[in-house]
Amino acid sequence: MACYFFIIFVLSSLAFGETDWPYELFQTGNWQPPHLSLSEIGETDPGYIFIGVRKSNKAGTAPTIFDNNGDMVWQGPQGENLDFKMQKLFGKDVITYWDAQPDLRVLGYGATHILDSTYKEIYTVTLHDDFHTPSGKNFDSYIDGHEHYITPQNTMLVSALNFTQTNTSHLRRGTPDMWVLNSLFYEIDIKTNKVLFKWDALEHIPLSKSSVTVLGGKKLHEAWDAYHINSVTPTKYGYLVNFRHVRSVFYINKDGSVRWQLSGDNDDYGDFMRDNDYYGDFKSDNVSFAWQHDVRVHNETEESLVLSLYNNAAMDHEDPGPSTGLIIHVDLINKKAWIIQELADPTDHIVSATQGSFQFLPSPGTAHMLLGYGSIPKLKEYDGDGNVVLRGQFGKNTLSANAYRIFKFPWNATPHWDPALFVNRTTSHTTDLYMSWNGATDHDNWAIFSVPSQTSTLLEGKRLLMHERTGFETRISIENSDARFIIAVARHGEKILGKSFVAELGQEINYVCPFID
Ligand SMILES: *[C@@H]1O[C@H](CO)[C@@H](O)[C@H](O)[C@H]1NC(C)=O
């Protein structure tokens, strides 16, 4: 068995990173998630908290699931990841996340991984097209980190970026051959990776609509990020696409044309050149948002729809903010829009310059909402009236951890690997057992069985003791036992959900690792 063995010297299960924010340590595996500090102020919805942890310590940077106590439930593959969430595919709950090979200027070129409720990768969504990359290198797949949305038709909407040269002479500071970072999105068939739809911002939205001043663009690595796509949602007649750097959302028809635009920019346009409004722009005197993320469509009819979004209201840390959640009513008949609700925590003025998410929690009957504060490593759950019911934090600041989006979902998973067991004979008559089962949601106790030999099965076993599950890792001490071989069994009540390999108690230290492929 390929099993790595390691020794960790710790006094407690919490350690501190260089950035002064604690992370967890375990005996049963090399997971080091940032400590998730949660404080409940009111009744919260059930569910697990999904954080695609970024920029934490190396062994803590990974898609990670936590429970409502802040205990880790699953840590996925370590490394840069974005947009970790649960989605429905062919009627079943799956988890999805993006990872990438790095390149200059962009987050990287990547693929989207789809895992079932045993954590087996059932699909890997990839994208191939003739992308122009900063390094000139070729990549296995070209999906961008911002969007990986499974539609009700079981296809996936993904964002992509391309470096291209274009004539911007008609703009102030424009040149005939300026480098522009173009925003694209694709609809991909998940089973075959076939591209079903492709859309390109440069082809449809005049560069003059950008809210970002034309800077540089003489060299590829200075390319003007004029649009900055970050969310795409399927709609009745096509797609709703968010462009952070246009301070606007665009409704795109299935034929690729723009149906309408809602701008969050209702002050003067300052230095930026703009065309006359050329298609169905909505009056938004009542609505102001900036550098926004995660725009979603709800209750779409012929007459109206509702948008939810994370309003960063900030591009850098000098901006005033605060960053809030917005729910906007869009009146499609009169082409007007107004804010229905704004989510803000009056006790905590947050300014997140990048990233962020807004989620309507799926629990029926509560209307709770969750905001992930992007570059600021915090989350907050709000009730339907906009009161904060939960505050969470998993890093001291942007540098110690952050997450592109944060979600809460009901999740039931039984991993396809076995529970992990670590055995340490601490004195001649005491042995400490540590058990964990990365990713398992359903066990509520551990039972220890003694078996006659290394090759015995559980059927030959005799139950020595049991202990309720305590967080991610449970410790049991065995005193004065003459048992030699044991199996640790993860159970829900009396029901057996998983069992470890046989461990030998006589050994000083015995680590029985789970099977992971
Ligand atoms: C990317 O831009 C290059 C020009 O720099 C162009 O040749 C290529 O077709 C573009 N790729 C896509 C996918 O639009």
Ligand SMILES: *[C@@H]1O[C@H](CO)[C@@H](O)[C@H](O)[C@H]1NC(C)=O
């Ligand atoms: C670039 O655009 C300008 C202004 O629209 C135009 O006068 C010029 O001919 C264009 N240059 C090229 C190389 O197409």
Ligand SMILES: *[C@@H]1O[C@H](CO)[C@@H](O)[C@H](O)[C@H]1NC(C)=O
């Ligand atoms: C959608 O409509 C239902 C039924 O009227 C309502 O309860 C719900 O709050 C609406 N959702 C949003 C996001 O407005």
Ligand SMILES: *[C@@H]1O[C@H](CO)[C@@H](O)[C@H](O)[C@H]1NC(C)=O
């Ligand atoms: C502003 O909001 C009010 C409702 O609060 C609405 O009646 C009005 O039409 C809105 N104006 C615009 C320009 O959207």
Ligand SMILES: *[C@@H]1O[C@H](CO)[C@@H](O)[C@H](O)[C@H]1NC(C)=O
């Ligand atoms: C085993 O237990 C002893 C005594 O408590 C402790 O000093 C030692 O660090 C433990 N070993 C490991 C690998 O945890």
